[in-house]
Amino acid sequence: MRHPAEGVLRRLLDEPAGVADGDRDHVAVCEECLRRLVAVRQDADLVHAALATEPDADVDLAAAWQRLSSASASGRVRAAALPHAGRVRTALRRPVVAGVAVAAVLVGAGTAAANDWLQIFRTERIAPVSLSTADLNALPDLRAYGEVVVTGDPDVHPVPDAATAVAESGLDVPEVTSLPRGVSGEPTYQVGDEVSLTFTFSAARAARAAAEAGEALPPPPAGVDGSRVRLVAGPGVAGIWSRPAGVPDLVVGRAVAPRAFSSSGVPFETLRDYLLSLPALPENVAAQLRTFNADGSTLPLPVPADHVTTSSAQVDGVRATVLATRDRSLAAVVWVKDGLVTVVAGSLDADEVLSVARGLR
Amino acid sequence: MDLIRRRGAAAAVLAGPGAVAGAVEGRAEMKELTRVSGSVRGAVRADLDEVFRRDYQLVVGVAARVLGSRHQAEDVAQDVFLAFGRSSVPAGEARGWLSVAAAHTALNLLRSGRRRASREENVATADDAVVSDVAEAVVMLEERRRVRAALARLPRKQAVALVLRHSGLSYVEVAAALDLSPGSVGTTVRRAESALRKELNRHASSS
Numbered sequence: 001m002r003h004p005a006e007g008v009l010r011r012l013l014d015e016p017a018g019v020a021d022g023d024r025d026h027v028a029v030c031e032e033c034l035r036r037l038v039a040v041r042q043d044a045d046l047v048h049a050a051l052a053t054e055p056d057a058d059v060d061l062a063a064a065w066q067r068l069s070s071a072s073a074s075g076r077v078r079a080a081a082l083p084h085a086g087r088v089r090t091a092l093r094r095p096v097v098a099g100v101a102v103a104a105v106l107v108g109a110g111t112a113a114a115n116d117w118l119q120i121f122r123t124e125r126i127a128p129v130s131l132s133t134a135d136l137n138a139l140p141d142l143r144a145y146g147e148v149v150v151t152g153d154p155d156v157h158p159v160p161d162a163a164t165a166v167a168e169s170g171l172d173v174p175e176v177t178s179l180p181r182g183v184s185g186e187p188t189y190q191v192g193d194e195v196s197l198t199f200t201f202s203a204a205r206a207a208r209a210a211a212e213a214g215e216a217l218p219p220p221p222a223g224v225d226g227s228r229v230r231l232v233a234g235p236g237v238a239g240i241w242s243r244p245a246g247v248p249d250l251v252v253g254r255a256v257a258p259r260a261f262s263s264s265g266v267p268f269e270t271l272r273d274y275l276l277s278l279p280a281l282p283e284n285v286a287a288q289l290r291t292f293n294a295d296g297s298t299l300p301l302p303v304p305a306d307h308v309t310t311s312s313a314q315v316d317g318v319r320a321t322v323l324a325t326r327d328r329s330l331a332a333v334v335w336v337k338d339g340l341v342t343v344v345a346g347s348l349d350a351d352e353v354l355s356v357a358r359g360l361r
Numbered sequence: 362m363d364l365i366r367r368r369g370a371a372a373a374v375l376a377g378p379g380a381v382a383g384a385v386e387g388r389a390e391m392k393e394l395t396r397v398s399g400s401v402r403g404a405v406r407a408d409l410d411e412v413f414r415r416d417y418q419l420v421v422g423v424a425a426r427v428l429g430s431r432h433q434a435e436d437v438a439q440d441v442f443l444a445f446g447r448s449s450v451p452a453g454e455a456r457g458w459l460s461v462a463a464a465h466t467a468l469n470l471l472r473s474g475r476r477r478a479s480r481e482e483n484v485a486t487a488d489d490a491v492v493s494d495v496a497e498a499v500v501m502l503e504e505r506r507r508v509r510a511a512l513a514r515l516p517r518k519q520a521v522a523l524v525l526r527h528s529g530l531s532y533v534e535v536a537a538a539l540d541l542s543p544g545s546v547g548t549t550v551r552r553a554e555s556a557l558r559k560e561l562n563r564h565a566s567s568s
Contacts, residue, residue, distance in 0.1 A: 007548030
């Protein structure tokens with residue numbers, strides 16, 4: 001008879017009754033199998049010890065129940081990660097995302113550490129950068145200037161409910177207390193994982209891109225060639241109210257605000273100022289980016305100014321940016337608080353999204 | 362403004378928040394979305410109290426095996442039971458559902474919040490009166506860190522099966538919870554243990 005598989009030996013350790021009689025009888029008399037069984041047992045014991053935690057007895061059930069009841073009563077939805085089906089992948093899209101990445105790379109400040117990743121900014125505020133649609137399209141793809149490696153997969157996918165969304169993302173799903181007129185029903189939920197983008201500046205590639213545009217590349221300062229910046233964003237969650245046709249009426253999303261890290265031998269300002277001087281970047285965009293203060297905590301949000309107006313308002317005690325399309329078909333409000341960026345957007349007017357934003361729990 | 366333009370604007374508006382950006386893009390995706398039921402709001406299920414008292418310790422145990430921290434494990438258990446309270450999971454499947462949810466939530470935490478986790482672990486151990494010897498505490502922390510790192514590197518299904526089995530679920534329960542055949546649970550657990558042992562030995566011999 002052939003020797004039983006290791007999986008059978010493993011079960012034999014825990015549940016002999018679950019193993020077929022023939023296998024059990026074989027192992028009992030087979031030296032080879034007994035030797036394998038010892039090895040399987042050793043691994044099982046080692047792992048069991050490694051996974052062991054403090055004694056199980058000291059759980060305070062009453063206190064835990066109390067905590068659950070109050071969380072439950074407050075309506076806060078948090079919860080569990082269940083395996084999900086039907087993942088939908090969404091690629092990073094240019095030019096908008098690339099533009100944001102360029103902007104984020106540019107705006108970070110502080111001095112980069114020599115050999116280590118040093119956090120250069122953590123978003124504390126979002127400020128709109130006005131661009132025309134032409135500017136937006138002209139924003140250079142980072143790939144023209146160096147190597148872009150996206151690590152982590154945003155993997156934006158639907159999840160069955162808010163609880164799952166919370167568990168997968170680790171973020172509270174903002175709860176809408178009252179829906180605007182015309183929006184009804186229950187939202188669907190989407191979750192995106194943390195994604196990070198590493199940009200390594202390449203003088204050779206930038207020179208090629210400049211040459212294609214018929215311009216000469218300004219000579220990079222020492223150390224800029226090969227310097228790297230890493231941008232990390234997410235994870236994020238969104239609740240989406242849609243009409244049957246699929247047009248989203250209202251989107252309420254929250255994500256861990258972008259952070260940027262630098263690993264380079266050059267001061268970050270050097271890289272920033274150099275990138276801002278590159279010929280492909282529209283001058284008015286570069287000028288706006290230069291005005292961001294040097295602490296780098298403000299994330300520029302490119303806004304197509306010919307279609308969208310921006311204003312500011314207070315939400316949850318912080319300054320929020322309100323965006324509305326000129327035809328008033330769409331409005332959004334975005335703000336950052338405690339390292340989380342929250343957005344409320346929809347086929348609504350500015351007052352309506354603000355009202356939803358202020359009513360979030 | 363036509364529909365395509367409108368979606369474009371939404372994408373522009375949402376690009377800042379990064380991961381949320383994809384949420385409103387693409388017609389195919391919207392179809393996908395509309396198929397997913399999102400009805401979770403409403404009353405908390407009636408059997409929550411009973412299930413909580415029966416399975417809370419199990420759920421904390423599952424999460425603690427993943428995280429190596431009782432404190433964090435209790436946080437995970439809260440999240441899991443809140444989700445359960447609003448779910449319509451059949452009572453008969455609750456134990457498996459809760460265990461899988463706890464394992465996934467804890468593994469997600471391990472993956473996404475490793476830095477925070479290690480900080481909290483440090484704090485937790487510093488508070489632990491049993492560990493009076495500093496050197497011993499350092500060894501313990503290092504050991505825990507290696508186990509968690511190794512666990513995070515395992516294929517997700519292996520990691521979950523491993524943790525569920527070591528938390529006391531039977532082979533039949535693990536199989537039902539993970540949609541495996543009972544026969545393959547042994548194989549999956551064995552692979553995970555073998556991989557984990559190799560990881561632990563590799564690090565032990567190199568340090």
